[in-house]
Ligand SMILES: Nc1ncnc2c1ncn2[C@@H]1O[C@H](COP(=O)(O)OP(=O)(O)O)[C@@H](O)[C@H]1O
């Protein structure tokens with residue numbers, strides 16, 4: 001297994017070597033350099049920042065990690081066992097290991113129609129000028145914080161999906177990002193659906209060993225142009241010692257549709273900003289989130305539904321089940337600009353506590369400048385209900401079976417919203433494995 | 445030998461507060477018992493404690509199934525031993541389909557020694573049986589795909605309870621106000637179905653205020669509960685008296701228990717006033 005990490009960490013010297021080895025268009029190099037300066041200027045986030053108040057990263061040290069050594073290409077024949085693609089007829093797939101693309105394929109059926117899929121690193125060299133405007137949109141703000149800046153400067157092992165106007169890709173595209181123990185993943189995913197295009201992308205992460213550590217500092221940018229339809233799934237399934245810092249954002253244009261489903265099972269600590277911006281009238285976004293934590297995992301999600309245009313709809317449902325001493329934080333914001341009249345926005349977060357020592361913070365927020373809107377939010381946190389348990393037990397269920405069933409049912413309500421059967425099954429399976437691991441259940 | 449469920453001098457408290465104060469009753473398989481009594485007299489408490497609800501503390505007395513003390517058994521064990529209760533207020537389990545819930549339940553009850561993860565009743569066999577039972581109960585097929593009691597009307601919940609009883613085929617069944625929430629025709633159907641399911645096979649304890657559920661299930665015994673005790677046991681005539689004339693005469697015949705009833709009601713008011 002190649003670990004391919006330069007020992008110099010994220011130093012200036014390492015960055016210069018990294019840049020020199022990449023041979024990229026000048027505009028991109030400039031972008032990287034600007035972000036690098038920003039990375040160096042910005043302080044580490046601290047618990048005094050509102051966004052980081054509940055997420056303590058004092059134990060995280062940049063100098064334990066470093067840039068991948070591009071001079072020794074990852075030679076691994078790692079295949080892993082992806083969850084999301086099992087039994088699915090894929091239109092294409094891509095695999096990265098420790099931030100380097102090790103496989104990328106798109107069936108000719110789609111290449112013939114102008115679809116582009118594969119390594120962003122390679123494709124940005126080939127299609128630089130065509131991709132430049134999308135980079136320059138800065139869907140994810142590179143200067144947002146130290147992690148977004150580092151990522152913008154050093155991203156590598158990225159994945160690109162581009163679907164031209166009106167092309168409907170009816171076979172899902174799959175991407176797997178793998179991390180070897182104490183590896184570094186700086187992956188960037190860029191999805192562009194031009195006007196009227198349609199596609200489904202399934203991406204997932206995995207560690208080569210379940211208890212392997214490492215760092216992911218990444219981004220996802222989804223651009224859904226007018227009338228386009230994207231279904232995007234990302235399943236974060238890193239090993240339980242991985243630090244996961246991610247900025248993820250979608251732009252959905254006029255009459256565009258986005259169904260974005262995230263699953264979060266892995267990592268030691270995850271700090272994710274998941275934003276959707278509805279940029280044109282009549283855009284619709286559905287966000288589904290499923291989290292299952294255990295041990296001392298800490299998953300922190302900042303979601304943002306930004307209504308910039310009128311007549312748009314956004315609907316977010318996050319559900320988390322927490323075991324042991326794990327912790328989740330959800331901060332949700334619905335922001336409605338002054339011009340975004342007739343907005344219909346919803347956000348909800350439900351947490352199911354499976355142990356006394358778990359903790360879920362749920363902080364919904366509204367910031368509304370338009371006056372003709374419908375915005376609602378809700379959140380619940382609770383334990384498995386004793387009366388439900390008793391009811392199931394009177395039907396012959398053991399206590400543990402009853403707990404598992406109730407937890408499965410809790411998540412089923414999210415799965416019901418997911419229109420892709422294979423994804424529903426795969427997530428159900430992944431969650432099911434966790435559910436069947438529920439060993440003890442604290443009696444209240 | 446007839447199988448029996450025997451309750452002897454049962455005293456039950458909730459949170460330290462005595463609710464049942466010496467209940468004795470023996471149900472044999474094949475018998476129908478009616479349990480009547482004003483609201484708050486302790487009928488549901490008796491049902492819950494027979495089923496093994498963990499909140500009820502038995503302070504004195506015994507519950508025996510075929511001579512075996514079952515007080516230490518949890519609800520799972522009691523269910524697998526053939527005791528069933530149709531809840532007065534069934535619980536919803538969102539996200540769990542009725543059919544899946546019942547397939548698991550049916551397997552567990554029919555194979556009491558089943559360990560978790562072991563095989564369930566084959567899908568086809570189960571589906572067929574479920575469909576037959578649902579047809580018998582005139583339930584829409586769609587019912588099986590709905591989440592357990594989630595968004596059910598009162599009547600739908602009660603019918604779902606009967607369906608569960610039909611699938612689990614218990615030896616002893618307690619029906620706690622299974623007629624409430626059902627319209628006249630539905631109660632008739634329920635009464636008929638219970639008789640068909642039970643036949644001579646089941647020992648049934650029917651908790652009710654009305655006569656309709658008893659129409660096809662003529663009680664061999666009628667018990668009246670007042671203030672946490674069974675104050676009278678009679679035949680079908682007693683049931684008739686109670687649902688036509690109410691409980692005033694019973695109260696007159698048992699002034700001490702009526703006083704306890706009053707006290708319990710006052711305490712309840714006090715407790716809920718505090719909460
Ligand atoms: N879980 C409980 N906690 C406190 N009091 C209870 C509880 N369950 C029942 N009781 C009390 O016990 C008494 C009997 O209630 P219940 O058994 O429901 O009566 P019935 O079914 O005859 O209407 C009532 O005074 C009720 O308030």
Ligand SMILES: [Mg+2]
Pocket residue numbers: 487488489532620621
């Ligand atoms: Mg009652």
